[in-house]
């Protein structure tokens with residue numbers, strides 16, 4: 004199995020690494036780059052907790068091959084805060100207690116961030132639709148939905 | 162961990178066909194990978210070589226031509242379909258079915274052609290495609306394109322007529338009948354993300370005043386199926402509409418052959434087929 008050289012940008016930083024074709028994007032992020040915010044759980048597309056932005060769109064990174072991201076731009080939860088300042092979505096999650104055990108939080112932050120940047124005035128239904136592929140076993144989703152709506156308000160103010 | 166394989170990402174269709182010719186049974190096409198990578202992880206499939214078709218521009222094409230129909234290339238995602246202008250109106254039943262598949266994040270990657278090539282009995286896009294008379298355009302290195310009606314494409318659970326050296330280049334969905342109304346009903350265990358316990362697609366329109374109804378099902382037979390026999394019932398002259406609906410429900414429930422699995426028992430599924438079919442026809446008839 005031949006290794007492949009891939010180049011990509013992750014959280015604004017250019018990287019070049021060699022990977023085997025049978026490695027996933029999730030593996031690349033967690034094991035090669037040691038960015039452990041993105042979670043590994045079901046590894047079959049069901050839980051959505053491995054979600055990151057690939058060229059600006061959310062994908063479940065356990066179902067993307069690392070070799071496929073050659074030339075791409077990736078955003079993980081570690082790339083949300085800028086110069087030590089939390090992103091609007093992160094502030095809103097803290098204020099709404101949208102985190103309990105925290106295992107699902109990175110995925111919800113990424114999808115919430117994606118949604119409010121695309122649509123700074125989402126309806127509750129649009130938020131529910133956006134997070135439909137993500138599982139949380141603690142919060143019952145309400146504080147998460149409230150936090151995303153609140154973060155959208157921050158976005159509209161700035 | 163996935164089993165080991167070589168990975169190719171050809172940028173032209175001819176390159177992809179050459180690779181398939183070379184590797185044959187050992188190769189698998191990867192589009193969105195949402196079925197394939199799960200099966201490989203479970204070691205159900207262990208291809209020696211994966212051919213990624215997402216970098217082939219020709220396969221990314223989705224195009225509707227008024228009066229002709231809709232062409233959906235093999236690398237077109239469900240997201241691309243939902244965002245294509247006017248499809249919600251023109252191809253309502255297909256659009257609705259696509260909207261039920263997985264979730265928004267999954268639909269960013271998963272393709273319609275992957276959905277039919279995977280040939281799960283639960284493939285949600287299949288019933289709508291069947292009643293819209295969709296055809297698969299299949300290509301291999303030596304023989305050019307052949308066009309196969311979707312009804313003949315599925316041959317068993319996860320089995321299609323595709324040969325190892327063939328690719329489905331695109332699916333073609335002809336212009337729907339004028340003023341038709343279609344709907345997809347997906348009965349699920351939960352109000353969220355799941356495969357269907359039973360899926361029913363219906364299309365109704367009038368042909369010189371006569372009511373025409375088409376029905377197709379997922380998750381109730383080894384393959385998605387269209388029940389053409391019901392179409393004859395609605396052409397009959399000496400029956401009331403209610404009698405025709407009951408006759409159609411009876412025929413459909415005889416044509417399906419559900420099994421029991423984690424999502425429901427065969428008996429429950431059969432009952433759902435009857436209930437969903439009856440309700441769906443009544444709703445369609447009210448509109449057309």
Ligand SMILES: Cc1cc2nc3c(=O)[nH]c(=O)nc-3n(C[C@H](O)[C@H](O)[C@H](O)COP(=O)(O)OP(=O)(O)OC[C@H]3O[C@@H](n4cnc5c(N)ncnc54)[C@H](O)[C@@H]3O)c2cc1C
Pocket residue numbers: 047048049189190191192193194195196197198199214235261262263264267270271272273274275276277278279283284285286323327328329330355356357
């Ligand atoms: C969390 C989750 C939820 C899901 N929910 C649903 C659902 O609600 N409804 C539903 O129907 N499905 C669902 N699926 C299944 C799957 O997402 C769909 O079947 C999807 O359409 C497959 O498309 P793909 O592009 O990912 O296919 P891939 O996984 O890339 O390919 C599937 C199969 O088809 C073959 N293939 C792909 N393209 C071609 C081609 N052009 N020519 C020849 N062979 C080809 C591949 O070799 C492979 O065997 C779900 C899957 C997951 C992981």
Ligand code: FES
Pocket residue numbers: 042043044045046047048049050051052053054063064065066
């Ligand atoms: S780990 Fe990727 S969806 Fe669960």
Ligand code: FES
Pocket residue numbers: 101102103104105106107108138139140141142
């Ligand atoms: S906070 Fe625990 S899973 Fe969501």
